[in-house]
Amino acid sequence: MxxxxxxxxxxxxxxxxxxxxxxxxxxxxxxxxxxxxxxxxxxxxxxxxxxxxxxxxxxxxxxxxxxxxxxxxxxxxxxxxxxxxxxxxxxxxxxxxxxxxxxxxxxxxxxxxxxxxxxxxxxxxxxxxxxxxxxxxxxxxxxxxxxxxxxxxxxxxxxxxxTSGAVSVAYGAVELARKFFSRLCQHRALLVGAGETGALAAKHFLQHDIGHLTVVNRSPARAAELAAELHGERVAALARKSADDPDLEVVSPQSDPCGHVSHRPWEELGEALAEADVVLSTTGSLEPVILPEMVQKAVQQRGGEPLFLLDIAVPRDIHPDVAGISGAYSFGLDDLDEIIQGNKAARQKQVPYAEKIIAEEMREFETWLDEMDLRPTVAEFKSYLEELKDKQVGYVRKKQSDEVAAAVDSSLQQFIKKVLGRSMSTLKNAESPEERDRDLDTLRRIFTEEQRKIKDRPVVED
Amino acid sequence: MVVLLSLFKVLLPLMYLVVWGAYLWLFQVDHPAPRRWSTRLGIVTVLVHVLSVVVQSFALHRLPMGAPLEFASLLAVSLLATYLVIELRMKAKGTGFVVTGMAFLLEFIASSFRTTAPDASPLLRDPGFAGHAVLVLLSYTALSLSFIYAILYLVQTRQLMNRQFGLLFRRLPALETLERMSIGAVKMGVPLMFLSLCLGHLWMYDLRGRLEPDMAAQLSPWDPKIMVSWVIFLGYAVGLVGNRFLGWRGKKMNILAVFAFAMILLTLGVVQHFFPSFHKFYSSHGMAAPAAALFPVLTVGRRTLT
CATH class of the missing domain: 3.30.460.30 (Glutamyl-tRNA reductase, N-terminal domain)
Incomplete structure (x- = not known):
């Protein structure tokens, strides 16, 4: 047992x-x-x-x-x-x-x-x-x-x-933007609207090192407040990063090239749009606020570089005609949902591979557990064999030179190693736990009995 | 040696096929096995191919670059090696199935129709040839990669425009990355092409003094292939200037890159087919019969220097 x-x-x-x-x-x-x-x-x-x-x-x-x-x-x-x-x-x-x-x-x-x-x-x-x-x-x-x-x-x-692929709207927005711009740090984002959803998406963009974020909102006070909040969080995150990695330079809010946050009045939306690479729109407006002519003007100033627009407002903020403007890529919540569903399905397909790894690790754990069972008995067996060896070497030392005794000692040490290795492997390879328990019992009985006998008997003479 | 060369002819396309298969498998199901093995298989294939080039060079006493099919085979290994360097540096395998597919196609055609060319031009044994040919190979590798990445840029743009968020969308890198790779390849290819052309001219003038007059007369700087190469060089150089100083970016720039490479294939094909050129270092005996039948462009209008 x-x-x-x-x-x-x-x-x-x-x-x-x-x-x-x-x-x-x-x-x-x-x-x-x-x-x-x-x-x-x-x-x-x-x-x-x-x-x-x-x-x-x-x-x-x-x-x-x-x-x-x-x-x-x-x-x-x-x-x-x-x-x-x-x-x-x-x-x-x-x-x-x-x-x-x-x-x-x-x-x-x-x-x-x-x-x-x-x-x-x-x-x-x-x-x-x-x-x-x-x-x-x-x-x-x-x-x-x-x-x-x-x-x-x-x-x-x-x-x-x-773990790959976004499964939330906010992260999905970042993932989609990264299909356009791999180095977000070198690009500017514009957040239109200062609501909760927009703030959450903006935080994700800042976490992924967007170069600059501008907040534009109908209420300038709210835009300023959100910009300050986002900037504060960004600075705190950078400070934490610096603390975690002593090799990183300590970043001050002014010197940080990534993640700087500013705000602009609503009247400057057109200009802000022309300067942005990524546009997130999340206002509560009932009418579209980003119009085709504004986007057309912005695209013309970009020399062919794509402009990524994401509308996560309901009702929509971006006029449907924007989708037809060459160089402007406009997406909505439905698109994000499709990406998220695709990512979920892709993750699901990885489950069999993960389960294979788990099975491998389970086998390793089981082997360790089995060895843990064997270890005390094998340790006892080893000490028994070493006791025998010491007696034999002591006898040789009395009759022969130290060199001969050392040679016998080394030779017997090798012998013990081989016997232990073989015993361990036989015990590990038992066909069932019952068989292994039986083998362990037999081994224990043999050397315990032998140990008892050996104490009453002189060592074997050469 | 002959046995070894025959073995390479069968082995190499198979190895390229396996590498392509691994990248395709990875693209399709993102399985851990091809993720672990695809790059290693690619490296082994490059090493075996390099070994075959060494063996061939010893057997032919020249670089195996004289015939277009020999060049195609070297372009395959050069493409694969360059791609592997890019992959290891950028840690992105998303474009592997395209590049390895193209490398396989080139190697398959090269191995299927190529024979060793025993009566190839003695010019190929001249040391000047090696430098010129290697630079040509490297520049065309870079321009081929630029073409592949530009195509992928346009494919990804189409996916985004049509809101198709399938496999291609997920596996291909960002538009910015693809554009950077495409333009980066042109930035490497253009100076290499310039160097190869300059070295070619120098070699040509050097040869003129060493060859018999009737043969030397054929070495003309107005050779159609040289002229077309200069036009290609200038075209790409203008593209680079436009990108650097005039803000040529995005979809239009990538359409231009695809167009430029298509023009290379077309003009070189036309020149090879319809114009006499001293850039033909082989005879029809050096080419397998099916290739001669399938690729008349390689055997018609030949004026070799042998």
Missing amino acids: SDRSSLHVRSINHHHAPTEIRERAHLDPEKAVALMKALEAEESCVSALPVSTCNRTEIYLEMRPGGDPDQSLRRALTEIGAEAELFAGLHAVAQDGMPAVNHLFRVASALESMMLGEPQISQQLKDAYRLARKHSELGPVLLRAFQGAFRTGKRVRTETRI
């Missing part, structure tokens, strides 16, 4: 639980630490690691053989004042052993996320892991499982395209 500890997960996630239940199950960092402590106090629990995000609250447990994860969890949750019954109810999912590891690897690869391939889950798992390591000592299985999960997630992100 294996005496190794096992991994379990109890999860409340967006697949099985509505928002209300997920809100109730949420664990803030303080509660998560308290839960870890409470579970560690349980005799049958080696360690625990709670992960709580807006879409999931999952508690990973490493249990000693025979331990009941549900009982331990119920007691610990009750102790910290959380709703224990949620994790035993209809909305909870329980997985034990290798399925629990598989689930963790899938979560780390963003296959279980609400938005397939979303990048945040990796950071959220790392935060939970750091918190757990700071406040408790994780068991070997839990530790290894999380390390494997991070490696799996990284492989899936780098070896597949599961």
